[in-house]
Amino acid sequence: MTNAPSRKKQPQRVRRQLLEVAARLSLEQGIAAVTLDAVSQAAGVSKGGLLHHFPNKLALLDALFDDLVARFDSALDEAMAGDGVEKGRFTRAYLGVCFALDAEAEAQGWQMLTIALLAEPHLKARWREWVARRTAEFAATDSSPNCLLARFAADGVWLSDLMRSHDIDASTRAILLQKLNALSLE
Amino acid sequence: MTNAPSRKKQPQRVRRQLLEVAARLSLEQGIAAVTLDAVSQAAGVSKGGLLHHFPNKLALLDALFDDLVARFDSALDEAMAGDGVEKGRFTRAYLGVCFALDAEAEAQGWQMLTIALLAEPHLKARWREWVARRTAEFAATDSSPNCLLARFAADGVWLSDLMRSHDIDASTRAILLQKLNALSLE
DNA sequence: CTTGACAAACCGTCCAGACGGTATGTTTAT
DNA sequence: ATAAACATACCGTCTGGACGGTTTGTCAAG
Numbered sequence: 001m002t003n004a005p006s007r008k009k010q011p012q013r014v015r016r017q018l019l020e021v022a023a024r025l026s027l028e029q030g031i032a033a034v035t036l037d038a039v040s041q042a043a044g045v046s047k048g049g050l051l052h053h054f055p056n057k058l059a060l061l062d063a064l065f066d067d068l069v070a071r072f073d074s075a076l077d078e079a080m081a082g083d084g085v086e087k088g089r090f091t092r093a094y095l096g097v098c099f100a101l102d103a104e105a106e107a108q109g110w111q112m113l114t115i116a117l118l119a120e121p122h123l124k125a126r127w128r129e130w131v132a133r134r135t136a137e138f139a140a141t142d143s144s145p146n147c148l149l150a151r152f153a154a155d156g157v158w159l160s161d162l163m164r165s166h167d168i169d170a171s172t173r174a175i176l177l178q179k180l181n182a183l184s185l186e
Numbered sequence: 187m188t189n190a191p192s193r194k195k196q197p198q199r200v201r202r203q204l205l206e207v208a209a210r211l212s213l214e215q216g217i218a219a220v221t222l223d224a225v226s227q228a229a230g231v232s233k234g235g236l237l238h239h240f241p242n243k244l245a246l247l248d249a250l251f252d253d254l255v256a257r258f259d260s261a262l263d264e265a266m267a268g269d270g271v272e273k274g275r276f277t278r279a280y281l282g283v284c285f286a287l288d289a290e291a292e293a294q295g296w297q298m299l300t301i302a303l304l305a306e307p308h309l310k311a312r313w314r315e316w317v318a319r320r321t322a323e324f325a326a327t328d329s330s331p332n333c334l335l336a337r338f339a340a341d342g343v344w345l346s347d348l349m350r351s352h353d354i355d356a357s358t359r360a361i362l363l364q365k366l367n368a369l370s371l372e
Numbered sequence: 373c374t375t376g377a378c379a380a381a382c383c384g385t386c387c388a389g390a391c392g393g394t395a396t397g398t399t400t401a402t
Numbered sequence: 403a404t405a406a407a408c409a410t411a412c413c414g415t416c417t418g419g420a421c422g423g424t425t426t427g428t429c430a431a432g
Contacts, residue, residue, distance in 0.1 A: 011406080011407065011408090014407085014408090028307075029307065030305055030306050030307050031217075031305050032306075035390080035391060035392085036391075036392060036393085037390080037391070037392090045408080045409090046408070046409045046410075047392095047393090047409090047410095048394095048396095048407095048408065048409055048410070048411095049407075049408050049409070051392090051393075051394090052406085052407060052408060053407090055393095056392075056393075057391095057392065057393090115301060115304055115305050116305050118301055118349065119216060119217050119301050119302050119305050120216055121215070121216050124349060127349060128349055128350065131349075131352065135352075145358055145361045145362060145365065146365075148354070148358065148362065149339055149362055149365060149366070151342070152338075152339045152341075152342030152343050152346065152362070153335055153338045153339040153342055154342065155338075155341065155342035155345050155346070156337070156338030156339055156340065156341035156342040156345075157338050159341050159342070159345060160338065160341070163304065163310060163313060163314055163317075164314065166317065166321075168334070172331055172334065175331045176331060176334065176335055176338070179331065179332075179335060180335070197380080197381065197382095200381085200382090221416085221417060221418085222417075222418060222419080223416085223417070223418090231382075231383090232382065232383045232384065233383085233384085233418090233419085234381095234382060234383050234384070234385095234421090235381075235382045235383065236382095237418090237419070237420090238380085238381060238382060238383095239381090239382095241419095242418080242419070243417095243418065243419090
């Protein structure tokens, strides 16, 4: 009964809708288009409703960031679980996730938004924190120059997808992934 | 006589000052801090004066972008001029410039600003154009997967510098550059 | 060498709109 | 009943930019 789908109000659903709309807006029209008015209206909620879920704009962006990082983390963990080799495991997971981001449907939320977030000094610092945590966590298995190089290349590919600047064809993309995976084992 | 330095007014100097101030502001306080008021005031010019040089804000950002790309291009050309080997020459120049951006004094203007610009859809498109032009230009010598990989890695390093997220020590950095340069010749 | 006409460079002010946020009401679920 | 989940109305501030005026440079005619 508790989780029977009550029809009238679904706060969690509204919350998600708001985050998704904010992501879409930043993707399509840049960070400047992410205003409380625009987001709430596009989500079919009043501005008051939006401010009920997120007390201020920074809280909205923070939540967006949390959402993104959480998805990224879980994708990484999942990828690592299916990898029997210890050496470079984190790097391979990183590679797989970054290369896959292009095709995913969920990826839309990422793209432009990510850069927009990184333009905000506050969130830039939070991202820095995340990187430091993860790299320290897997320093034993993924700190070799080759692994570092592979991850940097993955970032480059991710950035390229973000900008749609390169239009790498699928076969070349596969070759790159293969080369980088090989690097993680050397 | 025509180009004798007249003391009273130096429009080109003012124009440069405005661009530099805009770059500095975006670097230190994020893109949101780049307002006509803030830029003009920090540059010691009235808002009217700013709007005389740049008819609107977009024109200011566009000029900023042009300035950045021009510097990048000339740095690339200079690097290429000192490289006798044809194969992968562009890639090596790209690597050199990207790796050097961290240390340069002028690089300050880059950093945050670049990301801020890329967050603007209009400028994102212009950047895409630039990439397309340059990669087409050097398709004959720099289109191998290894070169592509190296350039992606350079982008990753550049991004890392931008975020100050990695803090790569100098020796590791040198190793990476060496490995990537080698890739451009394979 | 003036002088006057004209243009470029620059200033100071004002305004309409947008934006973030508050205060308060109304509906819905438990 | 009570609290969460919304809606409506409104306010203060900031921002882009328009506008009219003022100073500074240029140049040619007298």
